[in-house]
Amino acid sequence: MAGFAIASIVVSLLLPARYSAEVTLLPPQQNSSLASLPAGLANLSGVAAMAGSSLGLKNPNDTFVAMLKSRTVEDGMVQHFRLMDEYHARYASDARKKFEKYASVDGSRKDGLIHIVVEDHDPKRAAELANGYVEQFRGLSSHLAITEAAHRRAFFEQQLEQAKNNLANAEEAMKVTEQKTGLIELNSQARALIESAAALRAQIAAKEVQIRALSTFATSENAQLKQAQEELAALQAQMAQLGGSADGTDGGLLVPKGKVPGSSLEYVRKLRDVKYYETIFDILARQFEMAKLDEAKEGPLVQVVDSAVPPDKRSFPQRSLIVISATLAGLLIGILFAFFSALYQHTQLDPVLSSKMRRIRELLWLRKLAT
Structure with missing residues (x-):
């Protein structure tokens, strides 16, 4: 157990530290102004309402999350922050896939907001990447009719x-x-x-x-x-x-x-x-x-609720969790080893059990030879 604890401490100290920066967005809310159109202008209200009603999305944030994860936005991040050099990638597609491992976009939480989390080895750069993600998204959405x-x-x-x-x-x-x-x-x-x-x-x-x-x-x-x-x-x-x-x-x-x-x-x-x-x-x-x-x-397409700031503590590795998990794993392995060791010694001391175990090994060996 002590060996596992020491090994986990060494490994956790050798693992490169990573920091997570988060930016929170408020997507635009769909309005219901069509319901208040004057009766004289109601002839075209169905056409105008079609844009919103025909989308059929379970969560309105799904559109914005998909746009944030789009190739255009991610390629903009790769070019603007020179991620090909950062990730030592030969192709832009490889850098984009690498970036996807360190960036997550979630719009399914109960608060109705969109959360963007970006990891990097430098806390300041992690905040820059997260905030830059929003700017790249605005560049894409500036010429699209979304709401x-x-x-x-x-x-x-x-x-x-x-x-x-x-x-x-x-x-x-x-x-x-x-x-x-x-x-x-x-x-x-x-x-x-x-x-x-x-x-x-x-x-x-x-x-x-x-x-x-x-x-x-x-x-x-x-x-x-x-x-x-x-x-x-x-x-x-x-x-x-x-x-x-x-x-x-x-x-x-x-x-x-x-x-x-x-x-x-x-x-x-x-x-x-x-x-x-x-x-x-x-x-x-x-x-x-x-x-x-x-x-x-409706105002801006998306509003930033919380801008990303350089995190004051690392998100990976969680050294205390690694040490505790490794110590518990070493304890469990030690208990199992002691149990099976005691069982083996008891089998060797009992002639009947020893004979049965030897017979079982012989049968397994003969079956292996037959196959």
């Missing part, structure tokens, strides 16, 4: 740009028509009917986009999808009462016949398109501004 608001902002930004181009094209087409046919003055009733029909077409288009988005992750029995389909049917019924179709390909005026002279049909169609794209652009612009405000309220 719900960021998803919505990116989605509406793309759709808004497309709607802006469509509106510009429609306005240009109307300008050409005015130059060709001359400026036509419609009465207030006809203009109101055209504007109402264009707004109705825009609502139908938005509802169809929402249904397509819901269909990507919801089954046909989904309550939200069913409700959206019922709302679309109601809007299409209103459009049918005006004598037109949602896409405007039927050539209908979307106003009762007789309200507009036959020579003004082309002008009315161009005016209808302009009002339609104006409504779409207005819906998307307001949604885009709301998404930007939500994204701004």
Whole structure:
């Protein structure tokens, strides 16, 4: 037992010391601002909510933990801190695997925070590696839309740009028509009917986009999808009462016949398109501004709760634990050795037991020869 204790002390003193530095992060919390959207803008809320609801993650931190463990972040650490030289690695992939042994990322604790622990032989360098891990992650996430608001902002930004181009094209087409046919003055009733029909077409288009988005992750029995389909049917019924179709390909005026002279049909169609794209652009612009405000309220992508500081004591080796474990192991081995030694001596002193043991050895030897 004393030998084991002495040997464990020597081994623990020879093992290189390592220090662990930890940084704690608070990931952004998903907001629920979609629930408070005005009723007039609810046509596109399902599309905006799709980004968060379709992820299906059991733990929201899983996304950020996976990003922290991504090859891009780890390669950034290898290059920035020259880990290939530190770990004497020939290839970057080898240095990355070596780094993974000394770094751990955990986002499954009950506190809901993300804990990054990095080990190194130098306590100051361990803290630098842990804090550098966060900076590399921020570099990756700066150009990615991760949060719900960021998803919505990116989605509406793309759709808004497309709607802006469509509106510009429609306005240009109307300008050409005015130059060709001359400026036509419609009465207030006809203009109101055209504007109402264009707004109705825009609502139908938005509802169809929402249904397509819901269909990507919801089954046909989904309550939200069913409700959206019922709302679309109601809007299409209103459009049918005006004598037109949602896409405007039927050539209908979307106003009762007789309200507009036959020579003004082309002008009315161009005016209808302009009002339609104006409504779409207005819906998307307001949604885009709301998404930007939500994204701004979320603050930084990740917030550092506790920065890593140079640890004041080593994390490996735990010399007291090694000495105690080795001493207990030596004690157990000594007890077992004493027990079997006493049993062997007792067997040798008893002629009957000695004969049986000799017979067993002979049988085992003969079986070994036979095989």
